[in-house]
Amino acid sequence: xxxxxxxxxxxxxxxxxxxxxxxxxxxxxxxxxxxxxxxxxxxxxxxxxxxxxxxxxxxxxxxxxxxxxxxxxxxxxxxxxxxxxxxxxxxxxxxxxxxxxxxxxxxxxxxxxxxxxxxxxxxxxxxxxxxxxxxxxxxxxxxxxxxxxxxxxxxxxxxxxxxxxxxxxxxxxxxxxxxxxxxxxxxxxxxxxxxxxxxxxxxxxxxxxxxxxxxxxxxxxxxxxxxxxxxxxxxxxxxxxxxxxxxxxxxxxxxxxxxxxxxxxxxxxxxxxx
Amino acid sequence: xxxxxxxxxxxxxxxxxxxxxxxxxxxxxxxxxxxxxxxxxxxxxxxxxxxxxxxxxxxxxxxxxxxxxxxxxxxxxxxxxxxxxxxxxxxxxxxxxxxxxxxxxxxxxxxxxxxxxxxxxxxxxxxxxxxxxxxxxxxxxxxxxxxxxxxxxxxxxxxxxxxxxxxxxxxxxxxxxxxxxxxxxxxxxxxxxxxxxxxxxxxxxxxxxxxxxxxxxxxxxxxxxxxxxxxxxxxxxxxxxxxxxxxxxxxxxxxxxxxxxxxxxxxxxxxxxxxxxxxx
Amino acid sequence: xxxxxxxxxxxxxxxxxxxxxxxxxxxxxxxxxxxxxxxxxxxxxxxxxxxxxxxxxxxxxxxxxxxxxxxxxxxxxxxxxxxxxxxxxxxxxxxxxxxxxxxxxxxxxxxxxxxxxxxxxxxxxxxxxxxxxxxxxxxxxxxxxxxxxxxxxxxxxxxxxxxxxxxxxxxxxxxxxxxxxxxxxxxxxxxxxxxxxxxxxxxxxxxxxxxxxxxxxxxxxxxxxxxxxxxxxxxxxxxxxxxxxxxxxxxxxxxxxxxxxxxxxxxxxxxxxxxxxxxxxxxxxxxxxxxxxxxxxxxxxxxxxxxxxxxxxxxxxxxxxxxxxxxxxxxxxxxxxxxxxxxxxxxx
Numbered sequence: 001x002x003x004x005x006x007x008x009x010x011x012x013x014x015x016x017x018x019x020x021x022x023x024x025x026x027x028x029x030x031x032x033x034x035x036x037x038x039x040x041x042x043x044x045x046x047x048x049x050x051x052x053x054x055x056x057x058x059x060x061x062x063x064x065x066x067x068x069x070x071x072x073x074x075x076x077x078x079x080x081x082x083x084x085x086x087x088x089x090x091x092x093x094x095x096x097x098x099x100x101x102x103x104x105x106x107x108x109x110x111x112x113x114x115x116x117x118x119x120x121x122x123x124x125x126x127x128x129x130x131x132x133x134x135x136x137x138x139x140x141x142x143x144x145x146x147x148x149x150x151x152x153x154x155x156x157x158x159x160x161x162x163x164x165x166x167x168x169x170x171x172x173x174x175x176x177x178x179x180x181x182x183x184x185x186x187x188x189x190x191x192x193x194x195x196x197x198x199x200x201x202x203x204x205x206x207x208x209x210x211x212x213x214x215x216x217x218x219x220x221x222x223x224x225x226x227x228x229x230x231x232x233x234x235x236x237x238x239x240x241x242x243x244x245x246x247x248x249x250x251x252x253x254x255x256x257x258x259x260x261x262x263x264x265x266x267x268x269x270x271x272x273x274x
Numbered sequence: 275x276x277x278x279x280x281x282x283x284x285x286x287x288x289x290x291x292x293x294x295x296x297x298x299x300x301x302x303x304x305x306x307x308x309x310x311x312x313x314x315x316x317x318x319x320x321x322x323x324x325x326x327x328x329x330x331x332x333x334x335x336x337x338x339x340x341x342x343x344x345x346x347x348x349x350x351x352x353x354x355x356x357x358x359x360x361x362x363x364x365x366x367x368x369x370x371x372x373x374x375x376x377x378x379x380x381x382x383x384x385x386x387x388x389x390x391x392x393x394x395x396x397x398x399x400x401x402x403x404x405x406x407x408x409x410x411x412x413x414x415x416x417x418x419x420x421x422x423x424x425x426x427x428x429x430x431x432x433x434x435x436x437x438x439x440x441x442x443x444x445x446x447x448x449x450x451x452x453x454x455x456x457x458x459x460x461x462x463x464x465x466x467x468x469x470x471x472x473x474x475x476x477x478x479x480x481x482x483x484x485x486x487x488x489x490x491x492x493x494x495x496x497x498x499x500x501x502x503x504x505x506x507x508x509x510x511x512x513x514x515x516x517x518x519x520x521x522x523x524x525x526x527x528x529x530x531x532x533x534x535x536x537x538x539x540x541x542x543x544x545x546x547x548x549x550x551x552x553x554x
Numbered sequence: 555x556x557x558x559x560x561x562x563x564x565x566x567x568x569x570x571x572x573x574x575x576x577x578x579x580x581x582x583x584x585x586x587x588x589x590x591x592x593x594x595x596x597x598x599x600x601x602x603x604x605x606x607x608x609x610x611x612x613x614x615x616x617x618x619x620x621x622x623x624x625x626x627x628x629x630x631x632x633x634x635x636x637x638x639x640x641x642x643x644x645x646x647x648x649x650x651x652x653x654x655x656x657x658x659x660x661x662x663x664x665x666x667x668x669x670x671x672x673x674x675x676x677x678x679x680x681x682x683x684x685x686x687x688x689x690x691x692x693x694x695x696x697x698x699x700x701x702x703x704x705x706x707x708x709x710x711x712x713x714x715x716x717x718x719x720x721x722x723x724x725x726x727x728x729x730x731x732x733x734x735x736x737x738x739x740x741x742x743x744x745x746x747x748x749x750x751x752x753x754x755x756x757x758x759x760x761x762x763x764x765x766x767x768x769x770x771x772x773x774x775x776x777x778x779x780x781x782x783x784x785x786x787x788x789x790x791x792x793x794x795x796x797x798x799x800x801x802x803x804x805x806x807x808x809x810x811x812x813x814x815x816x817x818x819x820x821x822x823x824x825x826x827x828x829x830x831x832x833x834x835x836x837x838x839x840x841x842x843x844x845x846x847x848x849x850x851x852x853x854x855x856x857x858x859x860x861x862x863x864x865x866x867x868x869x870x871x872x873x874x875x876x877x878x879x880x881x882x883x884x885x886x887x888x889x890x891x892x893x894x895x896x897x898x899x900x901x902x
Binding site: 055057192208211 | 306308326460471
Binding site: 290 | 565566567568622625626627628629631643646647648650651653655657660662664665666667671674675678679680681707
């Protein structure tokens with residue numbers, strides 16, 4: 001038995017695909033939770049549908065530059081993406097607090113990538129099985145508009161993925177704080193910052209000017225606002241390309257920042273013995 | 275038999291140990307409440323942002339929608355602060371913690387509620403009360419001046435208290451029923467998670483939803499009786515779209531709340547019987 | 555009249571069956587199917603006030619289920635339980651006042667708070683009269699050394715201190731009956747023997763009836779005057795400890811590996827008297843059982859080495875599972891949860 005022969009040299013991060021598969025298997029293992037989550041997502045989309053239909057009821061023109069259909073498309077797709085973009089809970093923080101992170105650190109794998117591919121597996125699976133069918137349904141019944149072109153749709157997919165990376169980096173950075181604070185109390189705060197500044201609930205154009213300028217300056221709008229605006233066709237080809245570049249720059253930046261902090265955090269963990 | 279007084283004394287004792295236990299981690303307490311305040315302010319801000327562009331949603335003005343929102347906040351926070359531990363019921367069942375409660379000479383559900391109190395929803399309670407108070411004055415429901423009148427003010431305050439408590443009972447009933455399913459379902463918590471999603475419906479006036487949804491939210495999961503129906507007591511026949519027609523439904527609120535909790539309690543007892551192997 | 559009367563007691567669990575595949579899982583949501591598992595199967599026994607009974611059996615034998623039935627946590631499928639003249643399930647509250655329950659693995663102490671807070675709360679829960687409460691605390695202060703840890707948060711206690719506090723907490727309302735589920739699990743030898751001493755004292759001074767489930771035979775030996783043994787839900791022995799002594803006493807197994815197969819014929823010479831018994835002589839392998847209290851292990855080994863060409867040897871404590879096997883000839887024991895290590899040498 002030679003250990004070396006068991007090592008299959010996959011290029012780069014693809015080695016971590018096993019974690020993606022494991023995440024999918026985990027979602028499948030809790031089937032009732034999965035179905036309830038699916039129904040919950042559809043309910044969330046339904047709420048948005050009725051709420052925004054009521055908002056536009058009796059309004060002939062556009063609000064904040066949005067027509068009824070565009071606004072509905074934006075908020076309903078935003079709701080569908082929430083199941084996709086939200087890794088549940090605070091797994092990193094929890095692992096740090098209960099000490100089980102030591103086990104993960106002992107493995108011969110880069111843990112930041114492990115968590116990334118794991119999150120991606122769960123999110124992608126939930127989105128493909130819930131978000132996409134629900135969106136198709138809402139489109140077929142005419143509640144929302146289809147994207148203006150196939151190209152726009154493909155660009156949206158890339159943008160949504162970059163949004164996922166951004167959100168992941170933000171969660172990871174925040175989870176790292178647990179190394180120093182030891183408390184888990186700030187999860188709400190983290191989620192609130194994302195909800196407010198990403199444009200997850202309401203398009204940023206609706207915001208009052210001051211708040212809007214702030215949201216535009218922060219990286220969070222790359223999570224929901226930019227992909228959604230590409231889907232609705234608000235951003236033309238040129239603007240969309242710019243948006244992708246902006247998202248990618250922030251995603252890489254935050255990811256690297258998390259990496260530096262992660263190194264420092266694990267060093268302090270090793271020194272202080274957790 | 276235990277007297278009501280002995281339950282009060284016992285509850286105070288539980289309050290004490292829970293408070294002490296939470297205060298063993300003061301950073302967590304402040305951190306959680308800070309997050310809670312931020313989350314609730316965000317919810318109000320979202321309503322505000324939309325009303326920056328329209329004057330009414332479903333015929334309800336900004337102040338009226340916020341009034342609904344605040345009513346639900348007060349009821350939800352009262353439930354959260356004192357009865358939230360029923361969300362842990364699935365774990366109690368799975369880990370056998372429930373057995374420990376069953377060998378004590380105290381009502382089991384009482385023990386479930388008192389066993390752990392969450393201290394991180396004070397933000398919602400305070401914000402809810404402040405917003406509710408401010409809007410009650412702004413909407414002319416309560417006031418010291420002659421335009422409202424002392425008698426009307428007192429009646430309204432009394433009704434508000436009754437409705438807040440009814441809302442607490444309705445939240446308690448819905449969450450108790452949802453978590454009681456864990457006696458049958460192994461993957462518990464799933465139903466409960468869904469109920470939280472449905473809670474989202476209670477943030478806006480019920481008349482924006484379709485008929486079937488409205489039926490569900492009125493009579494199956496009676497979120498509508500937490501804020502939408504009882505609000506008609508205050509806004510008068512011309513204040514809101516369905517004004518006078520729903521007045522009698524609004525007056526039913528305490529009865530609906532009592533019935534809902536009674537039914538949920540019966541369901542809980544059936545679940546307990548199933549757990550003990552005495553039922554079915 | 556006996557304090558506890560159990561007759562034809564049976565408990566059948568309906569265990570949900572997991573069907574394979576996605577559709578199977580979805581189907582089980584709509585129409586779940588169950589498998590009946592009989593945890594307790596027609597048990598009869600009576601216990602008099604003041605007895606100390608060891609309730610033993612291998613893992614999954616039905617011990618905890620019986621305790622739950624006695625506490626009123628579970629309702630019997632058939633048969634009956636009567637504790638002090640009450641049906642514990644139907645009159646849960648009244649029964650609860652008369653019993654104390656100690657789980658070795660599940661604490662009822664308030665984890666983050668000083669020990670005293672648990673007692674303040676339990677006093678209210680059981681509505682213990684002021685005088686009884688004071689008396690008991692004074693008593694426990696001495697016997698359980700509660701005074702020393704009164705103001706210490708539970709999470710800072712040693713396991714031994716915690717178990718003593720646990721016992722005191724279960725006794726604060728002076729229950730006439732105490733159920734203990736694995737009270738010495740995880741404790742070191744010294745702490746175990748102290749717990750046993752407390753149990754004996756409590757029984758002597760207060761006349762408390764004690765029902766104890768355990769894996770540790772010494773608990774039973776040192777505390778109980780009677781044992782009830784169950785296996786796969788059935789009662790297999792009920793009586794004095796002495797009655798089991800013959801086989802039960804042989805607490806050590808010595809397995810010898812011989813240089814040559816011929817040894818098998820000489821083996822009986824080692825087991826000449828009652829102290830050492832030959833269990834198996836099979837080619838190069840010989841198994842002996844003996845009671846440590848009557849003959850020491852070195853003596854047995856010396857004796858064996860004198861007559862046999864011993865190449866290697868293994869010494870084992872006999873565990874509960876193998877006691878049951880020895881007593882009942884291994885009938886229907888294959889499915890037990892234990893791994894049957896007590897059998898010694900293994901198959902050739």
